[in-house]
Amino acid sequence: MKTRLPATATAPPADAAQGPDALVMDGVRVSLPSGRGPLRIIRDATFRVRRGEVVALAGESGSGKSTSILAALRLLPPGARVDGSIVLDGQDVLATPRREMRRLRASRARLIFQDPWRSLHPMKRIGAQLVESARTADPSLSKKAAAELAEAMLARVGIPDPASRMASYPHEISGGQSQRIVIAMALVARPSVLFCDEPTTALDVTTQAQILELLRELNRDLGLSIVIATHDLDVITDLADRLVVMYAGEVVESGPTAEVLARPRHPYTFSLLRAAPGAQTGGRLHAIEGRPPGPAEDVPGCAFAARCPSAEDVCVSAHPAPREVVPGRITACLRAEGYGPIGGTP
Ligand SMILES: Nc1ncnc2c1ncn2[C@@H]1O[C@H](COP(=O)(O)OP(=O)(O)O)[C@@H](O)[C@H]1O
Ligand SMILES: [Mg+2]
Structure with missing residues (x-):
């Protein structure tokens, strides 16, 4: 899995009908x-x-989920240093000029935040904001065509009476409806990748479930790739094809969701799932005992070693490189094979 892509990987691969991968992060720091x-x-x-x-x-709060998304979109604060390789929708992010990145974020790769209000201008009508989003992504669109697209997308995300909603201001709209509108605002740009940072955390449980269902439909019907940061087990079980588990700024495990949930290949994943109340039937992912190393700490070995029941001396001194333990399953644990719960029932 540690195949490094060429730095000039901006062209689509040979099987362009399928298109390039949505996102490839390789050894990113x-x-x-x-x-x-x-x-x-x-x-x-x-x-x-x-x-x-x-x-x-x-992963727990503070594990680096949001920062990973911001890095992929090159939205990190000034002064941030990024190493490794990030290829977003076929484009080498670290080699792309700022202006082109801005264009990419307005069109092919869109970001949705936890708080819908953050994406909506309070003083502008919904319709105008949707039209602007559509025309920024595709300047060749006429105002009329953009307005038609906007209305169609409002209908698509389940906004009742979209024509009159176009004339509303954000404060006239409920939280759940606002998040739908923010999703529509992304969709009018015809993105191929949608990044969602805890998109349902600010919503009530019923609305949460509806938004997850909507995202699932959009993925199915439009073939939209979705990267969703979450600490909510429902989001994982209801929505994610694959799971990437982060701990203290490291990806410690990844694989198909059902397989990771059934048989974690990293002790942190195991603890995380065990710590979740009602484990696989709902609930939040709760912090386990102890505390992860902070960003200022220099950790030569595995970041989880201090809390790991299976840790040995080598875990404290050697950084575990991610490796494929079974096809499609990657873990960054030196002792994955010898680790108790693997092969048993978690
Ligand atoms: N701009 C920043 N300045 C200093 N520390 C930051 C900044 N952004 C994030 N961090 C720290 O980086 C770590 C990861 O943060 P974040 O990516 O937001 O995690 P998550 O989204 O998983 O909760 C946290 O310890 C956080 O405090
Ligand atoms: Mg976050």
């Missing part, structure tokens, strides 16, 4: 400068999101 030395926010993120896939980035 992110650090931010601080008065007391660099903060290692992402220590090692390696994962792949195939075209048309829904991939969940899961």
